[in-house]
Amino acid sequence: MPLPFLTADRAYEAAEDVPLPFDDRDRWRRPYRPGPCRVGVAAIALLLASYVLFAAVIIALTGTLTEAGVVFGIALVVIAAALRMLRMGVWVSVRGLRRVGFLGTRTVAWDRIVTVRTVQQPVRWLGLPRTVQGQALTLVRQGRSPEDEKPLLTTHNADFLARPEAFDRAADTIEAWAAESRHG
Template sequence: MPLPFLTADRAFDTADDVALPYDDRDRWRRPYRPGPWRVGAASLLLLLASFVLFAAVIIAATATPASAGAVFAVALAVVACALRLLRMGVWVSSRGLRHVAFVATRTTSWEQVVSVRTVQQPVRWLGLPRTVQGQALVLARRGRSAESSAPLLTSHNADFLGRDQLAFDRAADTVEAWAAEYRRD
């Protein structure tokens, strides 16, 4: 079963001279692949869900259907969390920029975007309270300051920690290229 949210389009890897190599620009796309930390955490959650589902089958055979249903619901919640974890990140289309977090999704149309730029600043390491010096992709929207919003991407989040700096630079450059093409001044 193909999982389109798990992989970025391969066109970016082959087209070095084209900033926006996508054919269908109306479709929401993540311009980078999920990182090893994100995929690893999701796979561990799916492994946990398989054990919980196995426990639900055993409980269904030996106990009441209500208790088996409750355990089955817990397994479905763990699977939903793993899938949401894989969908997190920055998505772009010709309509705007979408920042998908674990709980909320914020979509900004290109008309509202003032700038998208890479800055050097202290960033959270894997989203934890510990900060390290790194790079962040910051979105400035009309009517709001850049400091009030969380960074879109950082060089130390679950997508880019453990990868070379080129992966973050390529992803940031691609998002900046989308903003430069579609943003209206």
């Protein structure tokens, strides 16, 4: 089964001189791979789901189908949460920039974006209330002040913790998408 999110970095490494190495720009793409923290948590959740599914089979064989259905439903919720966690991040296409969160997705068209830039500022460590000094990729939309916007990416989120080169590459790529889409 092809896993396209694992090939994102390889495509950018193969085409260092081309800022946007994909021919099909209509397709939504995440210009970076999910970080090891995010993948590790999703893998543990999927491992837990396999145990819960096994428990559902045992309950179905020894207990009632209603109890097995409830446990099977719990396993499906855990699997859906793990897959959603892997899908979280910033995605780009010709149509705009999409921020996929755990519970919601927001899309902003390129013509509504004033600027996308990397700034040095206090950022949240793994999304927790604790802040540390780091870099953030910020988005400024028309009619909004920069303080109203959450950072798109930070050097201390689950995708880029201890991976500054990956953050720089992802930020440069998203900035290149923004520059090309606004001018082209």
